Amino acid sequence: MSKIVAKTGNEAMAEAMRQINPDVVAAYPITPATEIVMIFAKYVADGLVDTNFVAVESEHSAMSACVGASAAGVRVMTGTSSQGLCLMYEILPIAAALRLPIVMCDVNRAISGPINIHCDHSDTMAARDFGWLQIFSENSQEAYDSLIQAIRIAEDPRVHLPTMVTTDGFIISHCLDKIEILDDKDVTAFIGQDRKANNRLLDLKNPTSVGLLDLQDYYFEHRVPVAQAMKDSKKVILEVADEFAKKFGRKYGLIEEYKLADAEVAIVALGSTCGTAKVVIDELRAKGVKAGMLKIRVFRPFPAEEIVKALSNVKALAVLDRSDTWSAQGGQVFTEIRSAFYEAAKKPKITNFIYGLGGREIDLPQLHTVFESLKNIDKQPVVQYLGVRE
Amino acid sequence: MDSTVEIRWHGRGGQGAKTAALLLGEAALSLGKNIQAFPEYGPERMGAPVASFNRISSEPITIHCSITNPSIVIVLDPTLMDSVDVTAGLPDNGVIIVNTKLCPADVRKQLKLKGGKVFTVDASGISKELIGREIPNTPMMGALVKATGLFDIESMLKDTEAKLKKKFAAKPEIVQGNVDAIRRAYKEVIGE
Numbered sequence: 001m002s003k004i005v006a007k008t009g010n011e012a013m014a015e016a017m018r019q020i021n022p023d024v025v026a027a028y029p030i031t032p033a034t035e036i037v038m039i040f041a042k043y044v045a046d047g048l049v050d051t052n053f054v055a056v057e058s059e060h061s062a063m064s065a066c067v068g069a070s071a072a073g074v075r076v077m078t079g080t081s082s083q084g085l086c087l088m089y090e091i092l093p094i095a096a097a098l099r100l101p102i103v104m105c106d107v108n109r110a111i112s113g114p115i116n117i118h119c120d121h122s123d124t125m126a127a128r129d130f131g132w133l134q135i136f137s138e139n140s141q142e143a144y145d146s147l148i149q150a151i152r153i154a155e156d157p158r159v160h161l162p163t164m165v166t167t168d169g170f171i172i173s174h175c176l177d178k179i180e181i182l183d184d185k186d187v188t189a190f191i192g193q194d195r196k197a198n199n200r201l202l203d204l205k206n207p208t209s210v211g212l213l214d215l216q217d218y219y220f221e222h223r224v225p226v227a228q229a230m231k232d233s234k235k236v237i238l239e240v241a242d243e244f245a246k247k248f249g250r251k252y253g254l255i256e257e258y259k260l261a262d263a264e265v266a267i268v269a270l271g272s273t274c275g276t277a278k279v280v281i282d283e284l285r286a287k288g289v290k291a292g293m294l295k296i297r298v299f300r301p302f303p304a305e306e307i308v309k310a311l312s313n314v315k316a317l318a319v320l321d322r323s324d325t326w327s328a329q330g331g332q333v334f335t336e337i338r339s340a341f342y343e344a345a346k347k348p349k350i351t352n353f354i355y356g357l358g359g360r361e362i363d364l365p366q367l368h369t370v371f372e373s374l375k376n377i378d379k380q381p382v383v384q385y386l387g388v389r390e
Numbered sequence: 391m392d393s394t395v396e397i398r399w400h401g402r403g404g405q406g407a408k409t410a411a412l413l414l415g416e417a418a419l420s421l422g423k424n425i426q427a428f429p430e431y432g433p434e435r436m437g438a439p440v441a442s443f444n445r446i447s448s449e450p451i452t453i454h455c456s457i458t459n460p461s462i463v464i465v466l467d468p469t470l471m472d473s474v475d476v477t478a479g480l481p482d483n484g485v486i487i488v489n490t491k492l493c494p495a496d497v498r499k500q501l502k503l504k505g506g507k508v509f510t511v512d513a514s515g516i517s518k519e520l521i522g523r524e525i526p527n528t529p530m531m532g533a534l535v536k537a538t539g540l541f542d543i544e545s546m547l548k549d550t551e552a553k554l555k556k557k558f559a560a561k562p563e564i565v566q567g568n569v570d571a572i573r574r575a576y577k578e579v580i581g582e
Contacts, residue, residue, distance in 0.1 A: 004419070005419075006412075006415055006416045006419045006425060006427070118431060138452075139452075139454075168454075170428075170431040171431075171454050172454070174428060174429065174431065175426055175427070175428040175454070176411075176412055176415045176416075176425065176426060176427035176428065177425070177426055177451075178419055178424050178425055272454040273454070275452035275453060275454045276452070276453050276454050276455050278452045278453075279452060279453045359431065361455060361456060362455060363455040363456070363458070364453075364455065
């Protein structure tokens, strides 16, 4: 039997990890993700899981240990945030290139400097080109559900790529929320008992070398399949989501459309901001404004075709980025969406708002300002910073 | 949004403002409500002013920004009224509940509050007598229920007792003390 409980985002992720019962967890604590591993370590100490918990001295070591364990063919998870994720960057693309289905709980937080512990998407967005699937969560329920689905997606033979599921630091990680926790047995049945043994790289019976020097003659051939697997993963993500919906009732896609069908003005956002934006859109709809939102749940692989299709009838669009590329051409989400629309016959006028860096509040009046600006989209700059003091 | 009740707790680090918000959230959930409970996101230091928040609604709650216009404010430490603007954002029909020996009229005067409803209860005294030390957060939950009629006191007590039993498995006397303190504050809170 599933049960309705109150859990913070971190508690929800730790609970999903308990039910997943991974073979190995290697992690190092960092705010605001610390609790996930702390709670899970207690489950290990209390004998509630069979996990071999590896307490390491840094995130670099954590990801290295995850790579080794995953190469041996077992189910591996970890959790981190911000500078911790940055310290993993050297190893993240190795996990992808070795096609290791490691699943990570990643709590979105600003990166230094100056030092800041609060939410933005800079840490996760900087990891977008390392071959990891990236799933964002609007709330604790989505984080919990997506973490369970991530095991299936990552381990699918058509994908076999590492996957990170993210929550927004403090806003979700530390907010007590109502969520439905599935029955342990149902989770076990959904993800399957074990990772498929034939996927292991390290095998005593068939010894091979892993992580060797690979120069001009073969490196290229070993990198391109990651792109193909990333492309193929879209279908798998949707298949797993469909099965999840059939069994447990909650439906997920690559994107979520909120009142978009007849929308004339719309925004694109990721994570917790989408929940707040739903309130603003309801308020605008009550006044007769045809407002809508496209929420990106899966950022890697990037659902370009789905986004173009969903937004093609919108007249004016604001893309909200909680991170910056520092290219002076806008945030990560904006640049990818604008690029996706290049060949489209029908497209909205698009502007970019970079907002909420370092946990700067994003509230209802600010989101109303964004929608208000869409009335005069021709006068908007390509990129602007929302709510920043001059 | 009108169906959502927003609450702000003021306390000092160590007084249990965060725990009170979490307990209230869990109690409201067990009574079938949708809830959020979250602390002010920042470094917590013993004795420094802190705040925590609740949203309680019969509808699903999707909003994730902070609470700036709470309809209910609870002050765990009366000395905060000297240094923190505890009525900030409180609407004219808002409710403020203060842990103090003062009567509501004196608190209203001190806060220069014209509208709204002011409630007071000596939660510190109650907790010292019934729990054995000064932890005003749980009795203030009793005062809140009486002042606002948010939910039925007996149902709330039942849930809170179960939660505290889990948390203080090794100290059962604390559980009974807390339950008695909530009930006493429910009875003794006065308002105007």
